[in-house]
Amino acid sequence: MQLGMIGLGKMGSFMTERLTRGGHEVIGYDRDEAAMERVRQVGAGIAASVSELVAALAAPRSIWVMVPDHVVGAVLDDLVPHLDPGDVVIDGGNSNFNDTLMRGSTLGQRGISYVDVGTSGGVWGLNEGYSMMVGGTPEAVSRLTPLFETLAPAPDEGWGHVGPVGSGHFAKMVHNGIEYGMMQAYAEGFDILRAKEEFGLDLHQIA
Numbered sequence: 001m002q003l004g005m006i007g008l009g010k011m012g013s014f015m016t017e018r019l020t021r022g023g024h025e026v027i028g029y030d031r032d033e034a035a036m037e038r039v040r041q042v043g044a045g046i047a048a049s050v051s052e053l054v055a056a057l058a059a060p061r062s063i064w065v066m067v068p069d070h071v072v073g074a075v076l077d078d079l080v081p082h083l084d085p086g087d088v089v090i091d092g093g094n095s096n097f098n099d100t101l102m103r104g105s106t107l108g109q110r111g112i113s114y115v116d117v118g119t120s121g122g123v124w125g126l127n128e129g130y131s132m133m134v135g136g137t138p139e140a141v142s143r144l145t146p147l148f149e150t151l152a153p154a155p156d157e158g159w160g161h162v163g164p165v166g167s168g169h170f171a172k173m174v175h176n177g178i179e180y181g182m183m184q185a186y187a188e189g190f191d192i193l194r195a196k197e198e199f200g201l202d203l204h205q206i207a
Contacts, residue, residue: 118172
């Protein structure tokens with residue numbers, strides 16, 4: 001299927017490449033021309049501006065925003081005026097779920113669907129696939145399912161429609177809390193082991 005991708009950093013560019021490999025037509029935009037050149041070299045289209053990207057997509061459009069959470073609002077301010085009822089915007093970053101609820105309501109009043117995707121996988125996702133926690137209406141998620149099936153490790157693995165708008169980012173927030181808590185616990189545990197100098201513990205072997 002056809003997709004616009006705004007934000008071609010490591011995650012956005014690798015997701016674009018995986019989708020392109022999977023047979024989807026992706027048109028990307030980023031303020032960094034070098035980033036756009038990288039995705040062009042792997043078969044994606046590029047646009048010189050947000051408005052040009054929107055114009056290049058057939059209606060109803062699907063546009064994935066893959067930028068840091070603190071700039072999502074600015075990107076939407078630039079993007080939304082160019083959209084039409086029936087279009088879908090996907091926020092694949094780590095936005096606060098309260099912001100997502102507000103954005104979903106605001107865009108919904110314009111007839112535009114908002115889908116939030118808590119995305120894990122980092123740079124390894126290009127070849128291994130991404131884990132995605134998806135929030136949105138059943139209709140919007142169903143329409144985007146071919147994208148999720150391509151991005152995931154397997155079509156029926158690694159992703160799920162977890163609930164309405166906001167639920168994907170809420171689930172990712174909890175996921176991150178668990179992950180960071182485990183990392184902290186590991187760090188504190190190994191610090192205790194390291195401090196027991198009289199045992200001369202082999203931390204590499206213990207790990």
